[in-house]
Amino acid sequence: MHSSLTSTVCSTPTNDSVEKVVKNDAIRYQRKGYGLISAFLLFFSFFFFMPKFIKYIWPFFLENMSPAVMFFTIAISLHSGVFLLSNLGMYAIYMMKLPFFERYRILDKPWPWESSPEIWRSVLKKTLKTLAICHFIIVPLLTLGEIKAGLKMRLDLESFPDLKEIVGQILFFMLSEDFFFYWGHRLLHHPKLYPYIHKIHHEYNITVSLCAEYAHPFEFLVANIVIRLKFIEIVNLFYIVTYKFWTKDLGK
Ligand SMILES: [Zn+2]
Numbered sequence: 001m002h003s004s005l006t007s008t009v010c011s012t013p014t015n016d017s018v019e020k021v022v023k024n025d026a027i028r029y030q031r032k033g034y035g036l037i038s039a040f041l042l043f044f045s046f047f048f049f050m051p052k053f054i055k056y057i058w059p060f061f062l063e064n065m066s067p068a069v070m071f072f073t074i075a076i077s078l079h080s081g082v083f084l085l086s087n088l089g090m091y092a093i094y095m096m097k098l099p100f101f102e103r104y105r106i107l108d109k110p111w112p113w114e115s116s117p118e119i120w121r122s123v124l125k126k127t128l129k130t131l132a133i134c135h136f137i138i139v140p141l142l143t144l145g146e147i148k149a150g151l152k153m154r155l156d157l158e159s160f161p162d163l164k165e166i167v168g169q170i171l172f173f174m175l176s177e178d179f180f181f182y183w184g185h186r187l188l189h190h191p192k193l194y195p196y197i198h199k200i201h202h203e204y205n206i207t208v209s210l211c212a213e214y215a216h217p218f219e220f221l222v223a224n225i226v227i228r229l230k231f232i233e234i235v236n237l238f239y240i241v242t243y244k245f246w247t248k249d250l251g252k
Helices: 001-013 015-032 035-064 067-096 116-150 161-188 209-215 217-234 240-249
Strands: none
Touching: 035 067, 035 161, 067 116, 067 209, 116 209, 116 217, 161 217
16 A cells, blocks of 8 residues: 555656756756757757768868778877877866866865875776777777778768768667666676676776776776677678767767
8 A cells, every 4th residue: 555655656757846846957957058059069060060071071081091090090090199188188178277167066075185195096097007908909909800801881971971871870879878878887896706807997986087997997898898899890781980080089
């Protein structure tokens, strides 16, 4: 009797809870503030600015590089370049402590380098070592493996995607990546797997930009790259520009 009453209450939102949701959403948008501007910029970048820019510089790559070299250069430089640049930007934000950025912080806790500098130094060392393995060994080896297996992606200028194709591909990536990320992440939290692999990623109890890719090399390779993203490359449907910019623009 009690449980059925509880479920009825939960499944039928009262006017009061709807009001609460609306109120919370208003606060959420106020908090986001300028974040919405960057969301719009990212949107226009995906569909308008970036395709135009890439189409302009593409002939340079095609004339000076073989498809294999081109694929390798784009894969490595985009992945590590975006990760490095976004972390440098975040480092500046952490150090400057400007009120403009501080209001976006989720937790009030001090940063780990402020609360326990000694421990932070050893954590940082371990993080950089793990990131180096992922960026300088795993990604290049995987990319070379892909080239050896035969490139499936389109690189030519003639079949450069139009707006309709870009929109379709981005929509597909949004759905498929969320699907695979959700199930991959859920699997990694299984008690039989968690202590051996995913525990490393959750060593950080405060979100710092560097920990975005801080994970056990197995998790980085299998869950983050192969299951979530690489299957897209196997399907010979996508143009490298849309795919790479989707996977790298968002810092993935
Ligand atoms: Zn997790």
